[in-house]
Amino acid sequence: MPEHPLADSTGQVWEHRKIAYERYGGTLPPCELCGKHITWQTAHIDHKDENRANNDLDNLRHLCRVCNVTRTVQSTAVLLTINGVTQNVARWSKDPRCAVSDATIRQRVSKGWPHERCVFDPPAHRGRPKGSELKKVMNKKARRLERRIEMKREAA
Numbered sequence: 001m002p003e004h005p006l007a008d009s010t011g012q013v014w015e016h017r018k019i020a021y022e023r024y025g026g027t028l029p030p031c032e033l034c035g036k037h038i039t040w041q042t043a044h045i046d047h048k049d050e051n052r053a054n055n056d057l058d059n060l061r062h063l064c065r066v067c068n069v070t071r072t073v074q075s076t077a078v079l080l081t082i083n084g085v086t087q088n089v090a091r092w093s094k095d096p097r098c099a100v101s102d103a104t105i106r107q108r109v110s111k112g113w114p115h116e117r118c119v120f121d122p123p124a125h126r127g128r129p130k131g132s133e134l135k136k137v138m139n140k141k142a143r144r145l146e147r148r149i150e151m152k153r154e155a156a
């Protein structure tokens with residue numbers, strides 16, 4: 001269909017874009033989620049049910065790039081299984097044993113941490129440890145040093 005206004009360089013038109021075009025013509029209404037002005041160059045025609053074969057008009061909506069990307073991130077829910085319980089990140093972050101935000105959990109998942117640690121590990125410290133934490137670290141270092149000195153003495 002090379003004569004179609006939405007045809008790409010290979011002369012093809014995505015079926016769902018064609019259907020949306022038939023509905024709206026050359027001027028799209030603003031993004032359905034944020035109201036931003038969109039054109040056929042910037043618009044993403046989204047399948048509400050994620051089923052790309054379902055090109056029913058009711059299943060299609062027009063989104064700006066930002067909304068479409070955000071939506072995709074949210075819909076690819078990360079499921080974590082801990083002790084036989086499978087929940088998405090949002091649910092796990094509300095678990096009373098969880099001490100971090102869902103963003104942190106997601107970050108840990110993307111780093112490949114074991115699921116249990118993603119949710120239940122305490123938040124990481126930014127920069128140097130402070131107060132009692134620092135004392136603990138110093139004590140540990142001191143003990144290690146003492147041990148090393150002792151070993152040297154024994155070896156001598």
Ligand SMILES: [Zn+2]
Binds near residue numbers: 033063066
């Ligand atoms: Zn938008």
